[in-house]
Amino acid sequence: MGDPELAVVAAIHGDEPCGAHAIEALLEEEPNVKRPVKFIIANERALERGVRYTETDMNREFPGNRDAEVDERRLAYELLMELAGCTTLSLHSMRSEERPFAIVNTVGPIATAICPYLSVEAVVETAGLLGPSLVDYTPVVEVECGIQGTEQATINAKRIIREFLAATGVLLDNDVLDRCSVPVYRLREQLLKRESESTSCAFHVENFEPVLDGKPYATIDGRVLTADKLFYPVLMSGSEYTKQSGYAAELTGSLG
Ligand SMILES: [Zn+2]
Incomplete structure (x- = not known):
């Protein structure tokens, strides 16, 4: 099938397990994919420990450094290398918001093509204000999937992965292919x-x-x-x- 051009990233924050659980559940169903996809658990050690990070917040360390001694700084570098050439979905969850919403640096062709197919309340452009986070360095749509540690966040994450894969032609999944208007906030x-x-x-x-x-x-x-x-x-x-x-x-x- 060639090199993957699509990636789904989970657990940049180890205390946000919804993405990893959703990937696991999806892969158990052995979906019939039409194009190759990379599924990546970004910070396995933090996920195992159930902590946001082991040394420093990975989503403030991009572009990272190959030789860094700080775990998350090195992992940030390795993740960016892994994602080179990929259109990426990255899954997060929060303490304060149940309704999923998407985060991008600036709305471009990828967000325009994908976000209307995702079950999200809104698209937020960070315009670099959050940074230096993943959205500032690679074509990625991040989604906050719901409240951290809840079953609902995992359910939302799994649906959003399917929607992403349907929107990009990886899954022929008409059950989830529903185009909606979504407001953009900057x-x-x-x-x-x-x-x-x-x-x-x-x-x-x-x-x-x-x-x-x-x-x-x-x-x-x-x-x-x-x-x-x-x-x-x-x-x-x-x-x-x-x-x-x-x-x-x-x-x-x-x-x-
Ligand atoms: Zn997060």
Whole structure:
């Protein structure tokens, strides 16, 4: 069948097992693939231990380094080499959001071709604001598949893999081939950045629901923060368990 041009990556974060479980479940069904696909468990050691990473957050280490002593920095390099020439789906999960959404650096031909076929609430363009993460270095659609450690996240991940493989002609799977319109948001700035030293902060907003000018969106150490301009919140799991990081985004259009 030749060299794979498609890849599915799981467990860049070891405490997000949904992608690995979904790949396992899918391969057990011995799907009839029309083109070769690479299935990659990115950080096996962290996955085995059930930790986000063993030394450092892999998704902040790209492009990595072949000779690095830090595990994740070397793994980031090896993963990028493995993905050269591939159109890639990478699976994640979060602490805060049940509804799957896609993350890309910028919407290009690959996101335009694939995202309308995925069961996702939204496509988020990071515009490099999250980086240096995988989306900044290779043609990849990342998907946040649901709440970390839940059965539902695994179910979502498996469906999204099938949709990706159907959209790319790997699986002839008309059951999942359903083209929908999906809104695109572009990150504008990080919220609470200056307050990152704070001990208590809470968001009062829902992902992708507009926050109007003057509306309160978070409380930090008892102080209420209000929007000075309309934005759409995109909340991300932080690397620390007690905090979330959030971004103000703009609605820029839709795909599909
Ligand atoms: Zn993740």
